[in-house]
Amino acid sequence: MARKASDNNGGKRQTTIREVAERAGVSVATVSRILSGTYPAAPATRSKVMRAVEELDYVANHHARALQGTTRKSIAIIVNSVISPHYAHVAQGVQTQAAEDGRLCQIGTSGGDAERELAMVQFMREQHPEAVILVGNVNADDEYKARMSRYAHALASVGSRLVLCGRPPLGPDAPAVVVEYDNTGGAFAATSHLLSNGHKRILFLGRRPGYTTPDARIAGYRNALAAHGVPHDPSLEVDGTFERYEGYRMMRSRLAAGPPDFTAAFAANDQIAAGARQALVEHGLSIPGDVSLIGFDDLPPAADIDLTTVYQPHEELGRTSVRLALEHARNGGPPPHTTLGAHLVIRGSVAPLVK
Amino acid sequence: MARKASDNNGGKRQTTIREVAERAGVSVATVSRILSGTYPAAPATRSKVMRAVEELDYVANHHARALQGTTRKSIAIIVNSVISPHYAHVAQGVQTQAAEDGRLCQIGTSGGDAERELAMVQFMREQHPEAVILVGNVNADDEYKARMSRYAHALASVGSRLVLCGRPPLGPDAPAVVVEYDNTGGAFAATSHLLSNGHKRILFLGRRPGYTTPDARIAGYRNALAAHGVPHDPSLEVDGTFERYEGYRMMRSRLAAGPPDFTAAFAANDQIAAGARQALVEHGLSIPGDVSLIGFDDLPPAADIDLTTVYQPHEELGRTSVRLALEHARNGGPPPHTTLGAHLVIRGSVAPLVK
Incomplete structure (x- = not known):
């Protein structure tokens, strides 16, 4: 049968x-x-x-x-985790563009672990992908740069290529395609929006020194304060990672420490914003009546919680990564490098400060 | 360098x-x-x-x-899409369990397309995975059953195995491991909760005849009506797929057609519920004051929108799929078949009907 x-x-x-x-x-x-x-x-x-x-x-x-050699054409992508909406949407963009170009797409996860990332790169290389796309936030130390440089050369030597998506470039010696997005510009826009509404005491939720994405976003936050002539108070910067429960933890412990010494919060991503919002509501504070809140990503649940946030083109990051990689495969030459823009999405979580 | x-x-x-x-x-x-x-x-x-x-x-x-033959051990999983939180969490469970068992995990997407699914199965088989896990909602017609049966035999013939996760079994002739969850039981509990609160006119949002997941959930809805002696009105069943914008579309067109002829809605998943909620709010209706709402999944954004819903163990589905597949690889015998339970999570989106 x-x-x-x-x-x-x-x-x-x-x-x-x-x-x-x-x-x-x-x-x-x-x-x-x-x-x-x-x-x-x-x-x-x-x-x-x-x-x-x-x-x-x-x-x-x-x-x-x-x-011999006519294996099915494919593109490989490695993300930290598929349950992060950002990574999932980038992977979806890679998948969509790969399909349009007649390629299969395989997705691997690293859990943010360098050893597993190495194992995945090697494993995926067995399928001779035209490109291996590495996505997202990393601790960009020297070890990282050396590792990426080895990947780039190793892939180039077998006719494939490394694509760094949402990661900074490696420098002229490492042949990697780079697709960045404007974290600093987006964070500048978000913070400026709060400042224009009269807020001066603005929490930054999600600092993580050494990591590329939070570092780029906190730079935008600090630049905006400087541009508006508002003094930078390091005690308003709260350390944490990019998960919802971390946002909850950061805001909750801040509120437990005493009466709010801030009137607004800029969360380094929407997940943090959602968790912080829950902590504020549980504390009896209203948004934006008592505290203005802004996020970064414009992914679920931003629309559901009426969150003003920064839109970045997640799927387009993935699609552009595939397009540039295939273009480079066809044309050779120095690997392309591009930066996609971000912009503010106004919803209902920011109000003017009433003194 | x-x-x-x-x-x-x-x-x-x-x-x-x-x-x-x-x-x-x-x-x-x-x-x-x-x-x-x-x-x-x-x-x-x-x-x-x-x-x-x-x-x-x-x-x-x-x-x-x-x-020869000592390739790196791996598990393959194919989902319709990684941007669905359900699929992403199942894939995360597969990934986590695979890592604990010293396996790499590769993820492929099919876009719900049979041809791409076939291409992915063949592509992934080149890496000799110990199991290929297929996840989620399908149109379970005869063509589907024949295709799955071919996969099962083809994988078995090379010492691998097919795992159907959240999909019905194929019958005794097809050697597939099956991990189901209790869609009908969960939907019965959700509908019963609304009925116990006095609601009798309950919309079902997300009917799609022939597809396994909505079919199983609408069966639970109808069973609950019958068990409570409430007449079944087919005009309360609204056709649509499992995306947020579909939930918005379904509720919006229902409200545009005339004054609400229902006091509650059971959305076939949380995404639909989130979209329906937006349409209700835009129409000036409050939840649960005017309309009670219940979802299915307990995934983001359920907590953020205070949605009463049905919890199902998404990551555990993925983990169990890996565990049973490896157990079968070790022990042989007839492929195991298990069903995981679901239960109600009470939040604030359901209120008693006041006549």
Whole structure:
């Protein structure tokens, strides 16, 4: 009942590319072209071939090995975690663009752990992806830079390439495509919006010295204070990571320490903002009546909690990473480097300060 | 500056396993054991080897090919999309359990498309995963069952296995591990909660005949109505998919059609509930004052919008899938089948009906 073709050949022998071609009524070259992902092919032809492949339970890798080097084209992406909406949306953008370009996409996670990241890069490299995209926040120390540089050279030496997405460039010696977004500009806009509404005592929630993303955002916060001539008070900067429960913890312990010495808070991402909001509400404080709140990302749950925040183009980051990587694969030359913009999204969580 | 080892050997020659062993000060067998993922190894040894591997830019797959068959152990998971919190949390559970068991995890997405799913299964099979986990809602027609049965046999024939996670079993002829959760029981509890609060006109948001997850949830809704002796009115069942914008669309068009002919709504997931909530609020209706609302999943943004919902153990689904797959890999026998429970989480979105 289960496998027609396999039952016919005893469930062991591998189907050949010739059998697939015969069943689909096309040439062996056409099957090869379609399976190796070198498009374009007419959708009807493609669908005939894929059906024949499926019916015959043809394993693409046997084909690939037989034809040496014509493995199925793919893109690999490694994120810290898929449950972060930011990483998930970037991965979705990579997936979407890869599919449009006839590539498969494999996603790996590192848990923010360097050893697991290395293991994933090596593991994924076995599939000969055209690019390995590394996404997101890191502790950009010397060890990190040396590691990325090794990845970049190792991938380049096998005809692939490293893409750093939402991570700073490595310098001229490391051949990595770089797609950044404007963390500092976005944070400057968010903080300026609070300052323009009269707030001067603005908490920053989510400081983490040494890490690229919070460092870039806190720089925007400090720049905005300086630009508006408001003194910088380091005691308003609260350390924490980018999770919702961390936002809750930071705000809760701040409120437990005494009456609020701030009138607004800039959360380094929307998850932190959501947690901080819960702590404020539980403390009997209203938003924006008592405290103005602003986030960063414009991802769920920003709309649901009516949060003013900074939009950044998550999926576009992923799509651009794929586009630039494939462009570089075609054209060679120095790896491209681009920065995508961010902008403010006004909702209902900020109010003018009434003195 | 970049690659020490590669520079030494001209950037071309592959590092050997012997060089890794020498650098780490361990035996070749130890390196092999650690790289192939056949644990246990002392963390200090493992870390020495991994550092040597990294320093020498050793490519695991060359090692694997040289040693034939001792590829790095891995688990593959294919979800419709990573931006759905449900799928992301299941994938996170798979990832976590795989890491605890010394396996790498690769994630693929299908976009709910059968052809892409097939391509992903074939692609991932090249890495010889111990299991391929397929997650989530599908149109369980005959074509689907035949396809899954082919996957199950094809994977079994190469010593791997198919795991259906949150999908119904295939029947006795198809060797698939099955991990389900109690959609019907959860929906019964949610609907009963509304009925116990006096509601009789309860919208169901997210009907999609033929699809396993909404079908199982609407069955729980109908069972609860029957159990409480409340007549079933098909006009209260609204068709739509599981996205937030769909929830918004469904509720908005319902409200546009005339005064509400319902006092409560059961959304087939939290995303739908969040969208429906926005439409209600925009229409000037309060929750739960005017309309009671209940969701399904207990994922973001449920807590942020104070939504009463049904908790299901998303990460545990993923972890259990890995555990049962590895257990089956060790012990053989008929593939295991289990169902995880769901329960109600009471928040503030349901109120008693005041007549």
